[in-house]
Amino acid sequence: MSLINRQLRLKSRPEGLVKREDFDLQQQPVPELKDGEFLVRVLYLSMDPTNRVWMSDIPQYMPPVAIGEVMRALGLGRVVASKSPHYAEGDLVQGLMNWQDYAVIDDRRRKDYVKLPPQLSVPLPTLLGACGMSGVTAYYGLTDIAPVQPGETLVVSAAAGSVGSIAGQIGKLRGARVVGIAGGADKCRYVVDELGFDAAVDYKDENWKKALADATPDGVHVNFENVGGPVMRGVLSRMVNGGRVALCGLIANYSSGSRPSDDYSVIIVKRLSVRGFLVFDYADTNKAVLDLAGWVQSGRIKAEETIEDGLENAPVVLNKLFDGSHRGKLLLRVANDD
Amino acid sequence: MSLINRQLRLKSRPEGLVKREDFDLQQQPVPELKDGEFLVRVLYLSMDPTNRVWMSDIPQYMPPVAIGEVMRALGLGRVVASKSPHYAEGDLVQGLMNWQDYAVIDDRRRKDYVKLPPQLSVPLPTLLGACGMSGVTAYYGLTDIAPVQPGETLVVSAAAGSVGSIAGQIGKLRGARVVGIAGGADKCRYVVDELGFDAAVDYKDENWKKALADATPDGVHVNFENVGGPVMRGVLSRMVNGGRVALCGLIANYSSGSRPSDDYSVIIVKRLSVRGFLVFDYADTNKAVLDLAGWVQSGRIKAEETIEDGLENAPVVLNKLFDGSHRGKLLLRVANDD
Incomplete structure (x- = not known):
């Protein structure tokens, strides 16, 4: 059997939103x-803000994707052939799958891949979302980086997104008052009515700063931040003295194309602790994944995914992260698991 | 005896550097x-970047000085008359003295004033500098906010200034490799040859970034930062992953008149902990003052002051903080202690 592998290779570095023409779709035999x-059939690709960062030649925590290289991305797939003693046909594997149909992986790199235990009775898309990098990011942000305490007020930006929706729910599990910031009345209703946040603020409403003040009468103790820009400035201005910020993303800066105009002054004025973190720094995420899967199975955390289809659509699907047109985890289905 | 009190009252909010015309010099009987x-004869006024902040109507940790109000400033003076049981003629008092010859202080506010123990055998200017707010700021920044450990690399900005010069010397006492950043070859020689820093980088030299890289071969573990702007950006780009920043000032932003263009991205990329702090938050600074005075007396820390004369010159003397033309603590002598 000769398998054909389609790959999206970076042709030019996008400016602002990503275009199909920024990538070459190449076909070649596996x-x-x-x-x-071992060979993995890619089933789902995780669409993350970090993908957009990897396309740009700017200082970052990993080298940017080189021109001509297959686009880097996390994903989930099933082993379809193996010459490794560590992997067998049928194993479910999570890790860097990249924008392609098939990934050939050397098992010397197996520490970068998670073989998922077969007994996790959580749907595959949820394994990439609430129980994947997004959920694990939320988990460490609020348990390790800026542990939120009962009775404190937590503000989560991009609250209807893959990380924010889980962060807010973890905040509730920890006994905090949780205020989400999201774009549009629908998303705001979603985080309050379906996810159980205490309040939501629509940053597209011109009076959002007043709404934020009303929703945080005691100020903000912890900010779980993955947006940056004007939204983050608004939240920081509501922080209590000595407040903590878990900073895991600055999506507002990634595709704006303009120079950031953040201001460190508020960190002094409010005596803040601002801690940046990356989920990749946590070597063993088993406890987080098991906790999250348990919460999902018991219904204490609701997981939602927005699933789009077709590898060839990856560049334009990614833009949905930045135009606010998705809810929960954004995934691309590359193949059905059959 | 009818004493005349000269006071400098804020007339207009300065833009950029401070001008004499921004203040009214008024005379009135005490x-x-x-x-x-109790009545204090003001002897020395402390010239601090925070004075410049207090002149501006921007968000800050205390209300800005109102138009028509006497300019707020820390200082040191001697009690010359008292109707308080807590203060006697001859006592030496440190606290908010403001830009005036005499301060009338209600002893219900005495928690904001330090009565200095007479046995401190340190010159008066040093009490306002190395053993005053500047030294205490350096002390807490490196012992509480970002405790530097033996063998780590500490970078101190404004290294020849009142806070930076003490911060670097405390770093050496704690066993760190200390690199100072200062403007001009003279100041760089000063911090290395006289203060004992391991290296200095002249940010006015066009190759300063390369010099910084050469001086920090293992990266930067702790940044004691009181400058901000391009110098801070350069230091942050040298931080190790997980580095800590003690942020106590952003002098580059205070008088620039332009909008800051900081960038929070590096906090994520390098997984930094950035902590803002204010020395005023430490209620009891006795241990810090006694430690610092002991180090000064034993010669383990060198203290230096730049002393200018004349209350009426306060507005223009303050600008010396921003043009780099002073070394150590900048003080204004209002009267001789006789």
């Missing part, structure tokens, strides 16, 4: 496996 | 003391 390699 | 009040 190469013969060497000893120690 | 009022009769009421019960509980």
Whole structure:
């Protein structure tokens, strides 16, 4: 059987939103496996703000994707062939799958891949969302980086998104008053009515700053931040003295194309602790994944995904992260698991 | 005896550098003391970046000085008359003295004033500098906010200034490799040859970023930052992953008149902890003052002051903070202690 692998390779660095023409769609046969390699059929790709960062030649925590390289992305797939003693046909694997149909992986890199235990009775998309990098990011942000305490007020930006929706629900589990910031009345209703946040603020409403003040009468103790820009400035201005910020993303800066105009002054004025973090720094995320899967199974955390189809659509699907037209985790289905 | 009190009252909010015309010099008799009040002859005024902040109607940790109000400033003076049981003629007092010859203080506000123990055998200017707010700021920044450890690399900005010069020396006492950033070859020689820093970088030299890289081969573990702007950006780009920043000032932003263009992204990329702090938050600074005075007396810390004369010159003397033309603590002598 000769399998054809479609790959999206970076052709030019996007400015602002991503265009189909920024990528080349190439087709080539899947190469013969060497000893120690295994072949994964990619099922779902995780669409994350960090993908947009990886496309840009700016200082970042990993090298940017080079021109001509297959676009880097997390994903989930099933092993369809193996010359590795560590992987067998049928194993479910999570890790860097990249924008392609098939990934050939050398098992010497297996520490970068998670073989998912078969007994996790959570749907595959949820494994990439609430129980994947997004949920784990929320988990460490509020348990390790800026542990929120009962009775404190937590503000979560991008509250209807993949990370924010889980962060807010973890805040509730920890006994905090949770205020979400989201774009539009629908998303605001969603985080309050369906996810159980105490209040939501629509940043597209011109009076959002007053709404934020009304929703945070005691100020803000913890800000779980993954947006940045004017929304973050508004939240920081509501922080109590000595407040803590778990900073995991600055999506407002990633595709704006303009120079950030953040201001460190508020960190002094409010005596804040601002801690940046990356989920990749946590070597063993098993406890987080098991806790999250348990909460999902018991209904204490609601997981939602927005699923789009077709590898060839990856560049334009990614833009949905920035135009606010999705809810929960944004995923691309590359193939059905059958 | 009828004493005349000269006072500098804020007339207009300065833009950029401070001008004499931004203040009114008014003269009026010192009022009769009421019960509980005491009168202080102001001897030295502390010239601090925070004075410039207090002149501006921007969000800050205390209300800005109102138009028509006497300019707020820390200082040191001697009690010359008292109707308070807590203060006697001859006592040396440190606290908010403001830009005037005499301060009438109600002893119900005495928690805001420090009566200095007579046995401190440190010169008066040093009490306002290395053993005053500047030294205490350096002390807490490196012992509480971002405690630097032996063998780590500490970078201190404004290294020849009142806070930075002490911060670097405390870093050396704690066993760190200390690199100072200062403007001009003279100041760089000063911090290395006289203060004992391991290296200095002249940010006025066009190759300063390369010099900084050469001086920090292991990266930067702790940044004691009181400048901000391009210098801070350069230091942050050298931080190790997980580095800590003690942020106590952003002098580059205070008088620039332009909108800050900081960028929070580096906090994520480098997983930094950035903590803002204000020395005023430390209620009891006795241990810090005694430690600092002990280090000064034993010669383990060198203290230096730049002293200018004349209350009427306060507005223009303050500008010396921003043009780099002073070394150590900048003080204004209002009267001789005789």
